[in-house]
Amino acid sequence: MSDARSTQTLPSASPVTSSARATRLRFAAFWGLPPLVWQLAFFVVPLGFLVAMTFWSVKSFRLTPDATLANWTFILNAGFFRNAYVYTFWLAGLTALLASLIAFPAAYTLAFRLQPATRRFLVFMLVVPFFTSYPVRIYSTQIFFSPQGIINAALHPLGLGPISVLNSPTGTVIGYLVLTLPLVVLLQTFALMNVPKTLIEAAHNLGCGRLRTILTVIVPSARIGLVVAATFAFVLAFGDYVAPLYLGGSKPPTLSILIADQVKSGNHWPRASVVAVIMILTLVAVMSTMLALAYGRRGAKP
Amino acid sequence: MNEFDDKITDFRALLHPLNRRRFMQGASALAGAAAIGASAVPETAYAQDKVLNLLCWPGHGDPAFVKPFEEKYGCKVVAKEYVGGEPMLALMNQSPPGTFDVVLADAEYIGMLAQSSLIDKMDPADYPLADYWPEFQKFGPHWVNESLYSVLIRFGYLGIAYRTDVLSEKDVESYKVLWDDKLKGKLGFFDWYLPTMGCLSLYDGNKAPFDISAEAFDKLKKTLFSLKPQASGFYSMADQFSMLTNGTAAAIPGVGDWVVLLLQKNGVPVSATVPKEGGIQWTESMSIVSSSTKKDLAKAFIQYASSPEGQARSAILPSYWASIPNKKGWDLLIKDHPAEAKALRHTFDARNVMDEYKDGRIHIRQTPVKQSIEEWNDVWSEFKSM
Numbered sequence: 001m002s003d004a005r006s007t008q009t010l011p012s013a014s015p016v017t018s019s020a021r022a023t024r025l026r027f028a029a030f031w032g033l034p035p036l037v038w039q040l041a042f043f044v045v046p047l048g049f050l051v052a053m054t055f056w057s058v059k060s061f062r063l064t065p066d067a068t069l070a071n072w073t074f075i076l077n078a079g080f081f082r083n084a085y086v087y088t089f090w091l092a093g094l095t096a097l098l099a100s101l102i103a104f105p106a107a108y109t110l111a112f113r114l115q116p117a118t119r120r121f122l123v124f125m126l127v128v129p130f131f132t133s134y135p136v137r138i139y140s141t142q143i144f145f146s147p148q149g150i151i152n153a154a155l156h157p158l159g160l161g162p163i164s165v166l167n168s169p170t171g172t173v174i175g176y177l178v179l180t181l182p183l184v185v186l187l188q189t190f191a192l193m194n195v196p197k198t199l200i201e202a203a204h205n206l207g208c209g210r211l212r213t214i215l216t217v218i219v220p221s222a223r224i225g226l227v228v229a230a231t232f233a234f235v236l237a238f239g240d241y242v243a244p245l246y247l248g249g250s251k252p253p254t255l256s257i258l259i260a261d262q263v264k265s266g267n268h269w270p271r272a273s274v275v276a277v278i279m280i281l282t283l284v285a286v287m288s289t290m291l292a293l294a295y296g297r298r299g300a301k302p
Numbered sequence: 303m304n305e306f307d308d309k310i311t312d313f314r315a316l317l318h319p320l321n322r323r324r325f326m327q328g329a330s331a332l333a334g335a336a337a338i339g340a341s342a343v344p345e346t347a348y349a350q351d352k353v354l355n356l357l358c359w360p361g362h363g364d365p366a367f368v369k370p371f372e373e374k375y376g377c378k379v380v381a382k383e384y385v386g387g388e389p390m391l392a393l394m395n396q397s398p399p400g401t402f403d404v405v406l407a408d409a410e411y412i413g414m415l416a417q418s419s420l421i422d423k424m425d426p427a428d429y430p431l432a433d434y435w436p437e438f439q440k441f442g443p444h445w446v447n448e449s450l451y452s453v454l455i456r457f458g459y460l461g462i463a464y465r466t467d468v469l470s471e472k473d474v475e476s477y478k479v480l481w482d483d484k485l486k487g488k489l490g491f492f493d494w495y496l497p498t499m500g501c502l503s504l505y506d507g508n509k510a511p512f513d514i515s516a517e518a519f520d521k522l523k524k525t526l527f528s529l530k531p532q533a534s535g536f537y538s539m540a541d542q543f544s545m546l547t548n549g550t551a552a553a554i555p556g557v558g559d560w561v562v563l564l565l566q567k568n569g570v571p572v573s574a575t576v577p578k579e580g581g582i583q584w585t586e587s588m589s590i591v592s593s594s595t596k597k598d599l600a601k602a603f604i605q606y607a608s609s610p611e612g613q614a615r616s617a618i619l620p621s622y623w624a625s626i627p628n629k630k631g632w633d634l635l636i637k638d639h640p641a642e643a644k645a646l647r648h649t650f651d652a653r654n655v656m657d658e659y660k661d662g663r664i665h666i667r668q669t670p671v672k673q674s675i676e677e678w679n680d681v682w683s684e685f686k687s688m
Contacts, residue, residue: 060418061391078680080687087687146548166550167535249535249550250493252687261686264385265495265679267392 047280053273061267075274081258088254089282091169092238095176099184099233100226102177107188108214111195123189126182138175138242142166145174145247167249175243180233187232191225192218227294234290235283255279352377354599357393358406359383359586360539361621370615371606377599385539386494387411388675394420399593403600406455409443409585410496410668416446421589424450428601429608430628435656438627443666444587452587455607456616456624459583459655459664460497461576463561464553465546474575477505480529480555489532490551492542495682498556500582500667502526511582513671523681530688546572556582563623563645580663586624610634618642625655 057066075081110119129137144150145165155161165171195218203213219226237243241256250257255275262272354377356363363381365372372379384390387408394405394415407415415421431439434454444452462474468488473479480489491498502525503511508518534551535541542561545551547570554561558581562572588604590597606612613631617624618639623646626632632650636643647654658664670678 060414061388061395063396078683080684083687142544146544147550148548164550167545245538246541249537249541249545250686251533251535253536253683258683258687261683263392265388265682266676267388267395 050273051277053270054277056270058266058268058270063267063269071268071270071274075271075278080253081275084253084255084258085278087169087252088238088256091172091176091254092234095173095180095237096230096234098173099177099180100188100230103181103184103188103229104226106185107192108218110185110189111192112200119189123186126186129178129182134179135242135246137178138246141175141178142246145171166247167251169248169252172244172248172254175247176233176237176240179240179243180236183236184229184233187225187229188222191222191229194225195221224294227290231287231290234286238283238286239279351596354379354404354596354603355402356381356404356406356603357384357390357402357591358404360385361619362406362586362616364620366618366620367612367615370611371603374606375599375602379603387496387669388679391415394418394591400595401593402591403594403596404588404603405591406586406588407452409441409452409454409587409666412444412452412587412589413446414669415589416451420592421451422592422597424453424590424601424604426450429453429605430630431608433610433630434627435629437656437659441585441587443585443668452589453604453608454585454587454627455613456626457583457585458558458560458624459576459581459658460501460556460558460667461574461581462501462553462555463542463546463557463572463574465549465551466571466573468549468552471573471575474553475578477501477555477577477579479577480505480532480553485532485553487532488534488550488552489529490534490542490545490554491536492554492557493536493538493686494556495678496667496669497582497584499526499678499682500665501556502529504580504582504665505577507579510671511580511665512668515672519673519677526681526685527688530685536686546570558584559646560584560622560624566645576658576663578663580665582667583659583664584667614638617646617648 053063054071055067055069057064057068057070110122114122145163146152147162147164147166152162155163165174199217199221200213203217208217239256240254241260244250244254244257248254253261255278259272259275262268262275352375356379358381360383362368363379363383368379371377382393382402384393387410390405390407391411391414394402395418405415405421412421431453438454438457441454444450444454462477462479464474468484469479469482473482473484479485499522500511503514503518503522506518506521506525508514508522514522535545537545537551537554542551542554542557543565546554546561546565547568558574558576562574565572588607590600590604594600607616608628610628610630611634613626613628614634617626617631617635623642625646625648626635632643632648635646635648636650643649647658669675
């Protein structure tokens with residue numbers, strides 16, 4: 001211990017400094033290694049396995065290690081894959097946009113208009129949906145929207161409906177919103193709360209209207225958080241299996257359903273892996289684009 | 303500087319407790335725990351001895367069916383469930399030897415299982431085949447090279463299941479109704495290529511619906527694809543029940559009594575029929591898995607399932623009902639559950655399921671003969687994504 005103390009006054013004593021550095025390194029390793037090992041064991045290794053499997057083949061329902069490109073050429077040339085890809089991408093993008101637009105007024109109110117105590121309570125309420133598992137929430141949504149369900153029963157006396165949402169892209173998007181909306185509101189709220197109040201006050205003092213303040217001061221200042229929230233919505237919706245199956249009726253199927261179908265119908269894990277790898281690449285591309293958009297330099301605007 | 307270094311020394315104090323010696327102590331404690339766990343293994347192994355592992359369609363491990371067997375043999379039936387023959391083949395091919403003792407499969411897959419030596423030859427004398435309806439005493443698909451590989455437990459017919467408040471009995475006399483305007487956006491599909499494409503192949507006029515030429519296959523593709531505007535969705539087993547009940551689907555081709563009988567019991571206005579072009583027969587039968595270490599118990603289970611009591615209980619399985627081939631099972635069903643026997647058309651004094659069979663419009667479901675399973679599957683995938 002006394003050695004360590006003395007180094008503080010003698011930074012040039014190299015052997016002791018390196019011991020301090022080693023300590024610091026050990027410290028970092030102690031706290032940093034477990035998550036790293038976890039990620040290696042349960043993400044990187046399986047990911048490598050997934051990529052390797054795209055080159056395997058299936059012989060009479062048995063997986064056989066191989067080095068074939070057949071799975072890639074098959075999937076990339078399959079019409080149903082292209083349809084599903086375009087459809088999934090479009091729906092996930094739509095969900096990100098809708099979730100962002102619907103969430104913004106709520107997040108704005110939470111961040112700027114409410115007493116801290118009320119805000120804490122409502123933020124807590126936004127966490128409550130996560131208490132129940134997601135498939136259960138989707139199943140109950142299915143009951144809500146069934147032709148004789150609660151929603152149509154409520155619309156009927158008003159002379160409206162019946163609305164038919166199940167087994168359609170609308171159903172899928174509603175399911176995606178069930179999944180993403182609470183999270184997007186939360187992320188947007190935190191983003192807006194971090195906008196310096198002084199900026200908003202300055203805008204008001206300079207005679208800037210409320211809408212203009214939102215568009216030119218608040219949104220640009222909270223840009224990173226808003227973009228991250230939308231990206232999260234996209235990522236979650238893009239890979240979701242439950243909503244398109246139970247609310248969308250697989251009509252048409254999304255990429256995640258395609259993965260399940262390939263496994264179900266012919267034990268075709270290699271083809272399913274190809275779809276999965278393409279999905280991962282897509283998400284990496286979308287994430288990098290969105291992060292570039294979030295952190296990139298803002299265009300010089302007057 | 304001083305402040306920061308102080309903090310780091312503090313953390314060092316935190317770090318040091320986990321030096322190598324402590325770590326080894328922890329590891330040995332873990333190893334000890336593992337050893338204690340290991341000593342508990344013989345007990346588990348004993349329990350394992352009394353477990354019959356069954357690979358089956360959903361519901362066959364239901365106490366309503368297996369309880370008398372479990373009580374008689376002091377064992378437990380553990381069911382691993384699958385939907386569709388291909389997942390079953392995958393599980394049979396990929397599970398470690400000894401995972402399953404009995405497999406319940408559809409007739410069309412028995413040949414494949416036998417050829418891959420995944421199931422054992424059986425002695426016909428061990429089972430009450432003489433009590434079966436004559437049509438099922440020597441059921442073709444279960445015999446490979448004159449040897450029996452599987453015992454028929456249940457069967458049913460596939461045609462169209464429909465809501466009676468949307469379609470009339472007259473409407474569903476032909477598969478043509480599937481294209482009817484009344485079903486626009488209301489035609490559900492069971493998400494498995496084989497039964498649906500089989501029924502449509504019959505509509506196309508193929509005498510052997512699964513043994514079709516390349517041109518007929520092309521035509522079948524077109525027939526299937528032309529149904530797309532009618533489609534309401536592609537359902538799992540359980541979803542079919544809820545979609546017919548809530549009316550999202552007004553009709554589903556390629557299914558039959560197995561879907562509607564339970565719903566009728568609950569008052570849902572549904573019915574099933576075999577249109578004039580014909581229907582497909584599905585079957586469920588049990589085989590002994592070659593790698594099983596409990597073959598005597600497996601044999602006893604299949605004996606129970608084919609006995610009158612097992613048959614009668616199996617017919618009204620809570621997950622879905624089915625016809626049974628054992629005539630003595632019919633007797634028992636009529637005696638104990640007359641209403642259910644009537645709903646299943648398992649009576650001797652009225653037109654029954656065997657009369658329908660004798661009409662010659664029922665075709666045994668097969669896997670594709672001239673094309674590969676994969677080709678049919680790919681058409682189905684394409685259809686779904688249109």
